[in-house]
Amino acid sequence: MKLIHTADWHLGQSFHGQERHVEHRAFLAWLLDTLVERCADALLVAGDIFDVVNPSLAAQALLYDFIVSAHERLPGLQIVLIAGNHDSGNRIELPAPLMRRLNTHALGRVYWQDDGDLDAERLLVPLTDAEGATRAWCLALPFLRPAEVTGAGLRADLGDNKDDAAVPNDYVAGINRVHTRLIEAARARREPGQALVAMSHAHLHGAAVSEASERPIVIGGEESISAALFPDDIAYVALGHLHRAQQVGEARIRYSGSPLPLDFSEVGYPHQVVEVVLEGEALAATEALPVPRPVAMHRIGPAPLARVLAELESLEDAPALADARGRERSRERWPWLEVRVELEAPIPDLRARVEAALDGKALRLLRLERRLPRVEGEDAPARIDLESLGPRKLFERTWADRWGKPPEADVLADFDRLCQDVLDGEEATS
Structure with a gap:
């Protein structure tokens, strides 16, 4: 059977204050045509479907219009969606009963049974061929x-070791146990000849991150997990979270990457979806399908102002436009531009000079970065990036500063529950 693996759509992204619905709409139209052309049996979307937990109505309409159109053109196509760290798990699951009628499975949260065991069955999605026979199982882990x-709620999942106080009760260990439990449940369900396909939104050890556009999932890189979690009987691992398309150790373990650059730092590498072909229980082939870039992105610099202005002047003039209305429509396709200028001294009219060089050019200046010279011997205070630090690590530092020692495991568990309550409250009021 044939699968298409994609992730990190970030629908509704605000790109330096500008919306990108035109680009996302173009990508989804291309993806739908590709699914039809390739005669795909299933589409796997490995998280970060939206850019924020409370996406705009326009962003939600992009997703649901795509699902409806896909079902109209490919009634047999199965779509499996999982929530990423940018998504609200509750929001992803809210329309799940309706989406199942469109052959779409939406998984946003994990749930625990009364005995404390993982409800693994709801995370196992049978993938069928054109005749309706189950050819694979998707382990859909949001x-x-x-x-x-x-x-303590997870310790029942440890079996005979549940009373062993030496077992670590932390975030990464919890992630590992959930993956292990889900794989065990999938092995119990599969029949001979059926493949196992894991889908997860996580950061794997050794994977390459983008320069500026990816924030740590929770606690600044300490949440990364090992690719060894996915044993050899998992035919393919469809990953989301990292925007750079890459395999991790083996060809069967892949990040599809984001279909569009989500920051100027991502301009330099290709963006794609991955076609996956399964034969029986094994991976037969993979192929990267490059995604056309509906709106170009350009970076100029870092360079001195004179060189930057010369590069701007050399850019082609905007094509003639028939009228103001036509000009506005075409403007949605003008390339995004980032300009980085190295300065030896302040230039108060820097933006005006850059914009003058762009006059008549079919470009949209989104970001102007001033790079100031370093002063030799100057000891700048260490800067803490709160976004990359994350709320949990910030709490740990604050607690340690106040009490002279790090918080204990039960304190961190209480903090994690409070954070989840806040997220759930935001989702309920949206």
């Missing part, structure tokens, strides 16, 4: 938040 996998 992004795991700390409150979902830490604390």
Whole structure:
């Protein structure tokens, strides 16, 4: 059977204050045509479907219009969606009963049974061929938040070791246990000749991150997990979270990458979806399908102002446009531009000079970065990036500063539950 693996759509992204619906709409139209052309049996979307937990109505309409159109053109196509760290798991699952009628499975959260065991069955999605026979099982694991996998509630999943106080009760150990439990459940369900396909939104050890556009999932890189979690009987591992398309150790373990650059730092490498072909229980082939870039992105610099202005002047003039209305429509396809200028001294009219060089050019200046010279011997205070630090690590530092020692495991478990309550409250009021 044939699968298409994609992730990190980030529908509704605000790109330096500008919406990108035109680009996302173009990508989804291309993806739908590709699914038809390739006669795909299933589409796997490995998280970060939206850019924020409370996406705009326009962003939600992009997703649901795509699902409806896909079902109209390919009634047999199965779509499996999981929530990423940018998504609200509750929001992803809210329309799940309706989406199942469109052959779409939406998994946003993990759930625990009364005995404390993982409800693994709801995360196992049978993938069928054109005749309706189950050819594979998708292990659809949404992004795991700390409150979902830490604390005493998970210890029942440890079996005979559940009373062993030496077993670590932390976030990464919790993630590992959930993956292991889900794989065990899938092995119990599969029949001879059926493949196992894992889908997860996580950060694997050794994977390459983008320069500026990816924030740590929870606690600044400490949440990364090992590719060894996926044993050899998993035919393919469809990963989301990292925007750079890459394999991790083996050809069967892949990040599809984001279909569009989500930051100027991502301009330099290709963006794609991955076609996956399964034969029986094994992976037969993979092929990267490059995604056309509906709107170009350009970076100029870092360079001195004179060189930057010369590069701007050399850019082609905007094509003639028939009228103001036509000009506005075409403007949605003008390339995005980032300009980085190295300065030896302040230039108060820097933006005006850059914009003057762009006059008449079919470009949209989104970001102007001033790079100031370093002063030799100057000791700048260490700067803490709160976004990359994350709320959990910030809490740990604050607690340690106040009490002279790091918080204990039960305190962190309480903090994780409070964070989850806040997220759930935001989702309920949206």
